[in-house]
Amino acid sequence: MTAVAEPTAEQARIQRLRSAPPAVEMDHVFKTFRLPRQRYSTLKERALHPLRSMIYDDLEALKDVHVTIPQGEFFGIVGRNGSGKSSLLKVLAGIYRPEQGRVAVHGRLSPFIELGVGFNPDLPARDNVVINAVMMGLSRREARKRFDDVLAFAELEEFVDLKLKNYSSGMAVRLGFATAIQVDADVLLVDEVLAVGDAAFQQKCFEEFTRMKSEGKTIVFVTHDMFAVERFCDRAMLLERGDVLQIGEPHEISRAYNELNFGRLVHDAPSEEARYGDHQACEITDGWFERDGERIGESPQLEPLTMAFKVRFHADVDDPVFGLSLRNEIGHTIFNWTTEWAETPPAGRFAAGDEVIVRATTDTVLAPSKYLLTPSVAREGYGADALDLREDLASVYVHGPRVTGGIIEPPLSFSLDRR
Incomplete structure (x- = not known):
């Protein structure tokens, strides 16, 4: 009898995602911004030219975006500056309303779009963490209970009483991210907000992504980092001027992004x-x-x-x-x-x-x-x-002498400590 090989962890994950119910649905979504050709800085200018402000240009930020993201998928969104990535996340977060199409998010949502929005620069870390966590859906008691975990993750214990206006930009980002991950969300929207953090903190955030991915969280991740796309994402989508050029396996999207960015x-x-x-x-x-x-x-x-x-x-x-x-x-x-x-x-x-x-x-x-x-x-x-x-x-x-199924095979020395 021929033995049936057990599926690898990656194959099992792919099969699980194929049968998972949808977490995010974008059904033919369109978003357009109206940009006035003339901007006024004084009332006198407006009074002298009352009709100029009625002339607008339409900027089509999203054009017919159609994709379903199953529960538990780590989904990447890549594209050049101005391609519509951040606009798409803001539509998913409910900040923007699309002119056409339907957006549905199933489960509790936590947007990591602009970390620190809602922080008061004249308040210390404790007050800001509680306020921001409550804005994200935690109760005041839960926010206070998790404050120590937030501060430990951000490594800001010695700055707990310092007002945020005296924080560096990196310190503020660390506090914002540490606050955001305390929300027990099912779907996380992550913009490329970690670029201002130092290398050690970025690695800490990536480890947190790995943990959330293993817990079955659905993550929608916007980035320019193709290495991060290939490292974390199950699938990815390439946007260009609001159009979806391609959805597929991360390496394919990474290659298409390089082709678009540098030119074949x-x-x-x-x-x-x-x-x-x-x-x-x-x-x-x-x-x-x-x-x-x-x-x-x-x-x-x-x-x-x-x-x-x-x-x-x-x-x-x-x-x-x-x-x-x-x-x-x-x-x-x-x-x-x-x-x-x-x-x-x-x-x-x-x-x-x-x-x-x-x-x-x-x-x-x-x-x-x-x-x-x-x-x-x-x-x-x-x-x-x-x-x-x-x-x-x-x-x-x-x-080599054998095929183990791994990617690397470093020399290991074993010891047995029999008790």
């Missing part, structure tokens, strides 16, 4: 390599895996593995950021990394005609599979302004 330049048949960036200042001319200076197409586990790519410059570029990402053959991102995150010294100036080979070496703790390398070059800053990015440019097969 090349499709090299037969591999159909996607390429992004302005491609004018420099170009990635080659990419490969190597060991001991020799190019390789396969690697055993637990051996050093070097990822390399060559860049040729066509114009002067100061301190470019070199990056790479590694995916397995089913599209899971193993890691993204850049010279900036690695705190590598600035690369300096590259002149037109210069070439550089970028190498990064790691021990091969990857599970047996095929892995694909995506190198990139970006302008100095956050690494988002791509000069050239070549997706899945090189590949390597990692082989």
Whole structure:
């Protein structure tokens, strides 16, 4: 008799979401803003030009948005600035009313759209937490009971008596987020409000997202961070000027977002390599895996593995950021990394005609599979302004004695403490 393999945790989650009842329904939603062409700053201007204010331009923020999000799904919304992401969240939160279509949210809703809205700068943390929590639906007694948990999460115990007007922006965000997560909500709307927090607090928030996801909360998450989309989301939606361009698997949406943001330049048949960036200042001319200076197409586990790519410059570029990402053959991102995150010294100036080979070496703790390398070059800053990015440019097969079903297989030493 052939044994039936048990579904993995991810497969079981997908099956559960397919049969789950809807948590959020958006049925052909339209939202338009009327923008006056003339704005007045004085009564005299209005009196002299009474008819100018009657001329408006229509801004179509959302056009026929139609999607159902089942209970327990972590759903991402991505798009460029002005695409309608925040407007959509505000429609879901009831802040905006759509001109057409229907919006239904099943369960208790908690919006993390603008953390700290409702905070009084002349009051200390305790009073602000209680007021904000009551605004979000908790009773006054519940809000006071949870105050210590809020302060501990925000790590602001020593500033409890300080008025909020003396808080930094990061401290205010930490207090707002810590307050918001105390609401026992079924559906959470999260705008990209965590960008002002420091790296340690962002990681703490991501861990909180993981906890809420495991508890079956429905989360609608707006972000520009494609790594966060691939890390957390079950599905994602790409918006552009109010239109839904695509809904699908996170890696597909991440790739479509990069294509929209940077512009596709090349499709090299037969591999159909996607390429992004302005491609004018420099170009990635080659990419490969190597060991001991020799190019390789396969690697055993637990051996050093070097990822390399060559860049040729066509114009002067100061301190470019070199990056790479590694995916397995089913599209899971193993890691993204850049010279900036690695705190590598600035690369300096590259002149037109210069070439550089970028190498990064790691021990091969990857599970047996095929892995694909995506190198990139970006302008100095956050690494988002791509000069050239070549997706899945090189590949390597990692082989080992067994297939465990994991993504990585680090060497572990066990000890048995028999009692």
